[in-house]
Amino acid sequence: MTTKAPYEPTAWMRQAVAARVRVFAPAIRAAPAEIMVMLMLSEPPEGSTPEVQDAWEVTCDRCSAYCGDEDTDFFTGAVAVVDARGRRITVTFGLCEACRALEGVDVG
Numbered sequence: 001m002t003t004k005a006p007y008e009p010t011a012w013m014r015q016a017v018a019a020r021v022r023v024f025a026p027a028i029r030a031a032p033a034e035i036m037v038m039l040m041l042s043e044p045p046e047g048s049t050p051e052v053q054d055a056w057e058v059t060c061d062r063c064s065a066y067c068g069d070e071d072t073d074f075f076t077g078a079v080a081v082v083d084a085r086g087r088r089i090t091v092t093f094g095l096c097e098a099c100r101a102l103e104g105v106d107v108g
């Protein structure tokens with residue numbers, strides 16, 4: 001399921017996105033201007049087993065709840081920000097139902 005515009009990120013989401021953009025700022029600056037920049041809000045721990053990576057794919061970025069069970073909803077979305085140099089950066093995220101509601105993301 002994906003987010004439906006318009007979506008106004010909460011303070012938590014804005015801080016999480018800014019932190020991710022800071023981590024990747026050197027690589028973003030070094031990349032050619034025409035390359036679209038897309039980041040994930042989180043990533044699995046370095047050296048994770050395939051099983052841990054699979055679980056991470058359906059784990060909430062906000063509360064770390066595992067949402068891989070068939071009857072558990074998991075929502076994905078994206079926030080776009082523009083850096084100081086005018087480059088558009090899209091950050092994707094995944095949320096459990098409770099955090100989707102907290103974040104105010106509508107689904108359609």
Ligand SMILES: [Zn+2]
Pocket residue numbers: 060061062063064065095096097098099100
């Ligand atoms: Zn959550």
